[in-house]
Amino acid sequence: MPHDMLTRRKLLKGLGAAALCSPFFAQHTWASANRPFYIDGLSFLPEDINDVKASKLTSFIADISDIEAIKQADGTTNYKRSYNACIKSIKAAKQIVEANPDVYIQGQTGLDIVKAQESGRTAVFFQIQGADCVEEDSAEHWQQLQEFKQHGLRVLQLTHHYGNRFAGGALDNDGVTGLNKPLTQAGHELIAAMNQHHMLIDVSHSSAQTALDTAKASNSPIVQTHGAARSIVNHARCSPDEVIRAIADTGGVFGIFMMSFWLTNNPTPTISDYIKQIDHVVRIAGVDSVAIANDFPLMGQKELIKLNNNNEQGVKQYLDWWHSLRDKNVLGFDVEPKHVVIPELNNIDRMSLIDDALKKARFKSSDRDRIMGGNWQRVINQVLI
Numbered sequence: 050m051p052h053d054m055l056t057r058r059k060l061l062k063g064l065g066a067a068a069l070c071s072p073f074f075a076q077h078t079w080a081s082a083n084r085p086f087y088i089d090g091l092s093f094l095p096e097d098i099n100d101v102k103a104s105k106l107t108s109f110i111a112d113i114s115d116i117e118a119i120k121q122a123d124g125t126t127n128y129k130r131s132y133n134a135c136i137k138s139i140k141a142a143k144q145i146v147e148a149n150p151d152v153y154i155q156g157q158t159g160l161d162i163v164k165a166q167e168s169g170r171t172a173v174f175f176q177i178q179g180a181d182c183v184e185e186d187s188a189e190h191w192q193q194l195q196e197f198k199q200h201g202l203r204v205l206q207l208t209h210h211y212g213n214r215f216a217g218g219a220l221d222n223d224g225v226t227g228l229n230k231p232l233t234q235a236g237h238e239l240i241a242a243m244n245q246h247h248m249l250i251d252v253s254h255s256s257a258q259t260a261l262d263t264a265k266a267s268n269s270p271i272v273q274t275h276g277a278a279r280s281i282v283n284h285a286r287c288s289p290d291e292v293i294r295a296i297a298d299t300g301g302v303f304g305i306f307m308m309s310f311w312l313t314n315n316p317t318p319t320i321s322d323y324i325k326q327i328d329h330v331v332r333i334a335g336v337d338s339v340a341i342a343n344d345f346p347l348m349g350q351k352e353l354i355k356l357n358n359n360n361e362q363g364v365k366q367y368l369d370w371w372h373s374l375r376d377k378n379v380l381g382f383d384v385e386p387k388h389v390v391i392p393e394l395n396n397i398d399r400m401s402l403i404d405d406a407l408k409k410a411r412f413k414s415s416d417r418d419r420i421m422g423g424n425w426q427r428v429i430n431q432v433l434i
Contacts, residue, residue: 086166087400088422090274090304090342091176091253094145100347101152101171103397107422108162108172108429109347110204110274113142114179125373127211130179132193139175139200146173146201155201159430174429176204176251176274180215180239191242198246203433204274205243206251207236207259210286215239216263217256219285222379232262240266249432257292264295269432271299275306275342278329282311284381290333297338300431302424303330304342307350307394310364310386318360318391320406327420328410336416340424341403349395358395360388 089109095101115138116128146153154165156174165172177197185193197205211218217230232240240263243250250271252260263271273296279287293303305312305326313322330339348354353363364386375382394402400421407417419427 084166084169085401085404086418086422087404088162088340088425089347089400090272090302090340090425091306092343092345092347094142094173095347097348098149098152100397104171104347105398105400106171106347107166108156108174108425109343110174110176110425111142112178113139113175114177114182121211123377125370125377128209130177130182130209132182132184135177135182136196136200139177139197139202142175143201156203156429156433157201158433159426162426162429174203174249174433175201176206177202178206178251178254179209179213180205180207181209181213183215183239191239191246194239194242194246194248198248202248204249204251204272206253206274207232207239207255207263209254212256212259216259218259219254219256220374220379221256222285222374222377229256229258231256231258232266236263237266244268247432247434249428252292252296254286257289260288260292261295264292264299264301267299269299270301270428271296272301272304272428274304275344276303277305277308277311277326280333281326281329282314282381284311284384285379286381287311293330293338294334297334300428301338302340302428303334303338304340304425305330306342306344307390307399308344309360309388309391310367312391314384316387318388320391320393320402323391323394323403324406324410327407331416336419337424337427339420341400341421343399345390345395348397349399350390353390353395358390358392360390360392363389 085105087106089106092109094111114130115134117131117134119127119129121127146155152170154161154170154172156172161172183193207216208218210220212221212230215236216232221228221230250267251274252263252271253273253275277287279289296303309318312326327339356362371382404421
């Protein structure tokens with residue numbers, strides 16, 4: 050590991066450890082007899098406000114973006130988060146949060162997590178899954194980025210599946226050899242602007258090279274809000290160990306999500322497969338580097354719930370898309386998916402179930418606290434100031 054990266058990792062981890070050990074942190078943020086301390090790395094604002102209370106979440110990162118479906122030249126579809134779509138969607142999300150002050154706190158800084166835990170509410174941090182929403186030709190003042198921040202945007206994902214003018218996408222492919230596109234010059238400028246504006250950089254869906262470039266370029270911790278380890282499932286949407294380590298080296302966090310076809314090749318997915326993903330990240334990058342994510346609604350994947358979590362039927366809705374990427378020779382799509390969800394976790398109680406499973410797997414209490422929420426809080430405290 051390069052000396053400067055090692056020094057940065059030690060410094061950031063030291064700051065995180067100091068925060069975890071402080072009396073203020075222990076008194077105000079960890080689980081109590083009345084309420085656990087859980088943070089979810091990615092979900093969505095639910096239609097039913099009662100889902101928020103039922104989820105037991107102290108906080109979650111919410112994708113509030115909207116999309117335009119863009120047909121690619123090769124026949125596949127990319128879902129672009131355009132400026133017009135996302136500025137409307139973030140304003141609408143802000144109205145929902147403000148209309149429910151007994152349930153939500155709109156997350157601005159790490160202190161809002163403390164306020165949420167103390168008051169029994171849930172702090173929600175707005176995220177957009179794709180920097181396509183920043184469309185301005187001149188990046189001199191980044192007016193659109195600042196506008197999004199004014200409306201509450203705190204986490205911005207560089208790209209979604211396919212590359213854009215800032216970054217390479219995980220599913221980019223030339224149909225023969227595959228591509229691993231780097232962070233572009235515009236991407237470097239965007240990273241600098243996000244550092245300056247204290248916004249959290251998300252490399253989910255990025256190519257491996259873009260993620261590595263971003264880790265090197267950023268002066269603040271970066272995250273992958275939702276993903277899985279390629280060492281377990283050899284797939285383009287899963288991250289190589291070097292990417293997981295690079296994120297950790299910035300002081301950042303890697304969130305393990307719930308999409309089971311990227312968690313395990315086993316024909317029947319179980320909660321043990323989810324714990325194996327967590328354990329892998331802990332072993333290669335440390336317990337401070339891993340956290341929980343969802344990537345489904347708080348209640349779970351709706352179509353699978355309707356099917357009583359029948360994966361054999363539910364996976365059919367993904368096959369047309371899957372086969373279109375298989376035809377492009379994108380890594381991993383040659384293996385037919387058998388499932389979509391871990392049935393045990395596709396419900397509103399997933400956080401408690403994961404916490405219990407970690408305990409059964411003999412993770413010590415302090416490590417469980419970090420995995421279930423403390424690691425997200427540490428990074429949010431460091432970046433969103």
